[in-house]
Amino acid sequence: MEAYAVQAVHGVVYGMLLFLVTSGLTLVFGMMGVLNMAHAAFYMVGAYFTYSLVQWTGSFWLCLLLAPIGVGIIGAFVERALLRKVHTFGHAHELMLTFGIFYILAEVVKWIWGTYPLTVVAPDVLNGSVPFLSATYPTYRLFILLVSVIVLFILAFIMQKTRIGIIVRAAVFDNEMVDILGVNVQLVFLGVFSIGSALAGLAGVVAAPFLSTYPGMGLEILVDAFVVIVIGGFGSVWGALLAALMIGELQSFGIMLIPELALVFQFLLMAIVLVWRPQGLFGESA
Amino acid sequence: MTHTRTKNVLTVLIVLAALVVLPYLLTEVQLNMAIEIAFFSLFAVSYNLLLGYGGVLSFGHAAYFGTGAYFMVFALKYVAGMPILPAVLVSGVAAGLTAAIVGFFCVRLGGSYFALLTLAFNQLIYAIALKWRSLTGGDDGIGLDKHDMYLPFVGNLDTMSTFTVYYLTVIIVLISLWLIRFFLKTPYGNTVACVKDNEERAAFIGYNVFRSKLVLFTMAGFFAGIAGALFAFFEEFVSLDSINMAMSTEVLFMAFIGGTGSFLGPVLGAAVFIYFTEWVSDITEHWEFFLGVLFVLLILYANRGIIGLIPEKIKNFWSPRSASAGER
Numbered sequence: 095m096e097a098y099a100v101q102a103v104h105g106v107v108y109g110m111l112l113f114l115v116t117s118g119l120t121l122v123f124g125m126m127g128v129l130n131m132a133h134a135a136f137y138m139v140g141a142y143f144t145y146s147l148v149q150w151t152g153s154f155w156l157c158l159l160l161a162p163i164g165v166g167i168i169g170a171f172v173e174r175a176l177l178r179k180v181h182t183f184g185h186a187h188e189l190m191l192t193f194g195i196f197y198i199l200a201e202v203v204k205w206i207w208g209t210y211p212l213t214v215v216a217p218d219v220l221n222g223s224v225p226f227l228s229a230t231y232p233t234y235r236l237f238i239l240l241v242s243v244i245v246l247f248i249l250a251f252i253m254q255k256t257r258i259g260i261i262v263r264a265a266v267f268d269n270e271m272v273d274i275l276g277v278n279v280q281l282v283f284l285g286v287f288s289i290g291s292a293l294a295g296l297a298g299v300v301a302a303p304f305l306s307t308y309p310g311m312g313l314e315i316l317v318d319a320f321v322v323i324v325i326g327g328f329g330s331v332w333g334a335l336l337a338a339l340m341i342g343e344l345q346s347f348g349i350m351l352i353p354e355l356a357l358v359f360q361f362l363l364m365a366i367v368l369v370w371r372p373q374g375l376f377g378e379s380a
Numbered sequence: 381m382t383h384t385r386t387k388n389v390l391t392v393l394i395v396l397a398a399l400v401v402l403p404y405l406l407t408e409v410q411l412n413m414a415i416e417i418a419f420f421s422l423f424a425v426s427y428n429l430l431l432g433y434g435g436v437l438s439f440g441h442a443a444y445f446g447t448g449a450y451f452m453v454f455a456l457k458y459v460a461g462m463p464i465l466p467a468v469l470v471s472g473v474a475a476g477l478t479a480a481i482v483g484f485f486c487v488r489l490g491g492s493y494f495a496l497l498t499l500a501f502n503q504l505i506y507a508i509a510l511k512w513r514s515l516t517g518g519d520d521g522i523g524l525d526k527h528d529m530y531l532p533f534v535g536n537l538d539t540m541s542t543f544t545v546y547y548l549t550v551i552i553v554l555i556s557l558w559l560i561r562f563f564l565k566t567p568y569g570n571t572v573a574c575v576k577d578n579e580e581r582a583a584f585i586g587y588n589v590f591r592s593k594l595v596l597f598t599m600a601g602f603f604a605g606i607a608g609a610l611f612a613f614f615e616e617f618v619s620l621d622s623i624n625m626a627m628s629t630e631v632l633f634m635a636f637i638g639g640t641g642s643f644l645g646p647v648l649g650a651a652v653f654i655y656f657t658e659w660v661s662d663i664t665e666h667w668e669f670f671l672g673v674l675f676v677l678l679i680l681y682a683n684r685g686i687i688g689l690i691p692e693k694i695k696n697f698w699s700p701r702s703a704s705a706g707e708r
Contacts, residue, residue, distance in 0.1 A: 129492035
């Protein structure tokens with residue numbers, strides 16, 4: 095029974111990490127209608143920044159601040175210099191462009207850091223374990239949980255209670271009207287895209303000591319994030335949260351009970367949701 | 381016979397003659413590249429049925445290429461005395477059926493949804509190939525048992541010779557390309573373009589949009605499977621490389637770099653791509669980076685691909701009508 099409890103917590107931890115990645119993706123999609131495939135590359139770059147920053151400064155805590163800022167700046171450049179240019183060509187081009195950026199960044203990462211998996215060591219405080227039931231549980235996993243929950247609350251607060259949040263929600267609903275009302279929508283787009291990228295970077299930082307840092311990590315999380323979006327429904331934050339937790343648990347118990355088929359379960363769940371509710375659990379029907 | 385028609389027939393004859401004599405002019409290495417360009421051309425053209433003619437972006441076309449490649453191996457391995465041409469057909473049908481099932485879920489939804497669903501299903505099929513070790517060999521891949529090929533009136537052909545593989549590949553690719561072009565010119569093929577231009581209007585007029593998209597998706601899968609079978613026959617070996625995300629990426633690059641707006645653009649793209657992988661990789665090990673940069677530059681500044689950069693005058697000489705794809 096206890097093994098099940100531990101596995102369930104593992105599932106919540108991975109699910110929340112997945113939510114951290116997906117939150118930025120849905121934020122950008124809801125706002126700009128762009129499925130940003132480069133998001134997974136931003137996540138990976140965040141992890142690699144963490145590796146180098148820990149090497150130089152020796153402080154993991156600093157990475158939590160600096161790596162997301164660095165990734166956010168890359169994101170701002172991508173939106174301002176590239177994405178805005180192809181906006182008029184339509185969605186297929188925007189998608190292809192973000193994919194091209196994903197591809198280039200993945201190659202740049204290989205170029206700079208090589209193809210071998212790198213290890214990032216978490217600070218001593220987080221390296222231990224805490225008592226859990228009759229055994230112990232790794233502290234770092236609880237730290238991931240903590241960071242994700244804090245981000246969730248900050249996002250919810252900004253979106254619901256502040257003026258910026260009101261503008262963003264209004265722009266999701268009808269960005270032309272917001273533009274006419276005197277808000278600089280271009281600037282809002284730039285801001286949202288940068289913050290979305292920074293969130294991917296932050297997810298990369300917390301993932302670095304937990305999962306290994308290697309060039310395939312971007313694609314791996316991208317597929318999981320896509321499955322989450324399909325199940326949760328496009329642009330729905332609560333849908334993403336629920337779906338991320340479902341996928342986390344499914345993978346966690348899948349690996350424990352039927353390891354051979356663990357990879358397949360999440361796709362089966364996705365197919366079932368697609369047949370039953372094509373717009374996703376929380377998505378609005380098109 | 382009109383003037384353009386004569387010109388077209390002549391062009392076709394010259395190209396055919398060139399393809400026949402080509403093996404005698406090339407070195408062994410160059411001939412191998414020619415074979416690769418041939419089956420990747422078919423793969424890229426099948427992909428362009430979706431991107432150029434269907435107006436949808438797929439990130440999972442390797443699923444059908446790989447299915448075709450694996451079934452080619454299975455057919456020759458598990459069916460005693462299986463002739464080669466039927467084996468190629470079986471591979472295409474297997475890939476087409478897979479595409480029909482996946483398409484059932486994917487084609488209902490357009491735009492970004494379609495893109496991420498095709499990616500997810502590609503990963504599912506990849507996961508199956510990875511985990512079903514007893515059948516696919518998992519990470520190790522699986523070898524292809526080659527045997528001689530019997531053709532009526534010709535006799536036994538030695539399939540170990542690069543010449544035979546070349547002619548076989550080129551003939552199958554040409555027939556496939558002709559079939560695709562033929563389909564696109566039929567009234568039913570025209571509805572595809574109609575659906576792409578305005579889905580709502582097409583539905584309103586009375587076309588079954590879902591079925592039309594599903595047919596296109598299945599056909600793209602079928603021909604990708606044929607290309608995959610030729611790939612397996614050429615490599616004499618199939619591994620997860622034929623079915624992974626990288627292969628799906630490569631076909632997108634081939635089609636887009638060549639040009640999605642015309643029938644033969646992806647063929648040019650396949651040639652450019654093979655050039656990159658064979659020669660540019662000798663100059664720098666970071667050739668993939670430059671490939672990505674080329675891709676992004678074309679998206680930004682020339683979204684009709686390399687073929688779009690060729691002056692209209694030269695193009696009009698051959699193609700009287702081309703699909704106006706990729707610019708919406």
